[in-house]
Amino acid sequence: MQGAKTVAFHTLGCKLNFSETSSLSRLMEQEGFEKKEFTDVADVYVINTCSVTDNADKECRQLVRRIQRKAPESMVIITGCYAQLKPKEIAAIPGVDLVLGAAEKFNIAKHIKEISKNDATRICSCDIETVTGFHSSYSVNDRTRTFLKVQDGCDYNCSFCTIPMARGKSRSALINSVIKDAETLAASGAKEVVLTGINLGDFGKGPDGNAPAAINGRTENFYALIQELEQVAGIERYRISSIEPNLLTNEIIEFVANSKKFMPHFHIPLQSGSNTILGAMRRRYKRELYADRVGVIKTLMPHCCIGVDVIVGFPGESDEHFEETYHFLHQLDVSYFHVFTYSERANTHALNLQPVVPAAVRHERNKILRNLSYMKMQYFENQHAGTTRNVLFENHNKKGMMEGYTDNYIRITTPYRAEWENQIVKWKL
Template identity: 90%
Template structure:
């Protein structure tokens, strides 16, 4: 691949994947590659994959087929969680040239330069137990809101989840390294940083996933991280992308309530409102703790936006269990839901659980909760009608319109004005 000059990227999955794709893009641009849009013809296409659901796997295959039709001589590189979990399966997809596992994705240029298009697909992977390094990643120049990865991997053993197999042990940057990244992002003109990780509240374990990092002789943790970030000059907004309810302590909630930089917005995975299902999922809390977290947030920040992850159709989820979840969410002061339909994932404990919920019933439950989410968000927005809140507008002209978010995550769409790009504007809701 000597002489390759253009590269295009596509990201599937979570905000952490977006931060890593952006870092891979900058890495390749420093090595002389010119970045193209994914819809353009490029010499190299990089797909950063997710494997949380079957849909992500299918989308990866569809993207490769699309590239084959458009640019059959181009090199196709697959990385990310799907690549770590099923490298041989991906290598067998016609058109794939290179599969990079978790330990090799940031060595992408070296591997591309060693490739020949007519060779069989090359797999560069390893056992996930051998993945110990932490690679700082952040998105920049892609969005007004930049995603900053501060933690990776997970030590939890939820029965439905493949992420520990794809990402390895929980490990983090040091607070000092995160502060340097935040200062760099501030200097670039970014106004808002979204902190991302696989299990963000577990921040504090060193790059090897074992020994806790330390600052001034004290162990680091997520609470100390946000206290330090709150002092970074130039960044006007921070958001916490997602945090487990059992790791969302009172001190974190109270800190956000009193901070001028951390936005009144939490995304807290629930997965089920039934304690029986939570137990089968091997989650580390019960619904009572979740309700307590939401109650404290709303007591301190009545205007706070709260998002919730929920899985429907988990093995053994009866109509009664689902009604428990629906009623629990209906009564909670939450703002929106991300609803996932359970899909079987290889090598997970959930595959052994019975009875299996029929797929049509899973889809029906998904639709029911998505309707509830719509009603929740409508109600949340109506509660703020007539208020003036600060909106950060993004750097995009979308068919004559622009978008931004209030501090508490209400999306605003208005006719495009260049002078409002990356600016915080007082907005009457």
């Protein structure tokens, strides 16, 4: 491609995708491209996709159509999980010029130089089994909270999930590399770093997917990582984006409870409160272990915010199974839920399970749990009324207002004050 000078990015999906998009943006800027907003006209548009739900697939298609109407001569590149899983399907979307799979996304600049708008759509994908190596990524200057990718891929085989097929086997950065990234972020002025990964608690397998020998006498695992990050000067806050309950050990919880920098906030996937459904999902724990983890956290940190991922409408989920989930969550001392409606994904074991839950029932169950989540968060916030907590305010003026989060993840909205941007302020709730 000749003469392209501007590029715009759009990210679908998780915090990990945001960190990777930011790194792709920096790669392109190093190649001489000027970054534009996605709503602007640009020479190249890059969509970093997710494929956890059908909505992400549909949104990708809608974005391509929007670009076609606005800038029909611009180059359109699709990467991310959807691109790895269904490259031919994406290549058939009118207007798409280049599809980059998991192994090629960080070679984006090279591929752009090799194509032109009138070429046939090029697919640069590969067998996910051949994807190795870890690419460090972090977001910077995008928001007050910076996402730092420390782990990628997953060796688990949950029956509903396509992520191992899209991301490959579990692998992670070495601790020394993560520390260097954290120091870079501290120098950029970042106050809060969110540690992200596909299976964050599995950190320690090394860039090649194998556990490295002890380095300087130190075992590489998630507990060792957070101990080292605590020592990085300049970073005032860390959050753990999401961690599997079976990998959330007592020593990790105790460390966070005594830490000056790791915030009292956990996000722990549950997926179902029914042991029968957890078994069908091929999850690696039962609800009793989940309740135990929550109990340990709340004993050590009564003020801790706990978020939960839950899936409704999984094949075989009867009314009784759903009621088990509802009552389990109702009595559990957690703060909010991310509720996902189960959607069929190609090449997953769950496609073979019966009976299928009707779509209308799935959506009704989603609504019921979202209402419960709202009540949980209201209760959690009311518990802290009258207390004083530290709030980190973000760098955004939203129609005269600004937002920030307490250490335990209560959102605060207040009239905008420029001197509070990216600052930690003591706040009476």
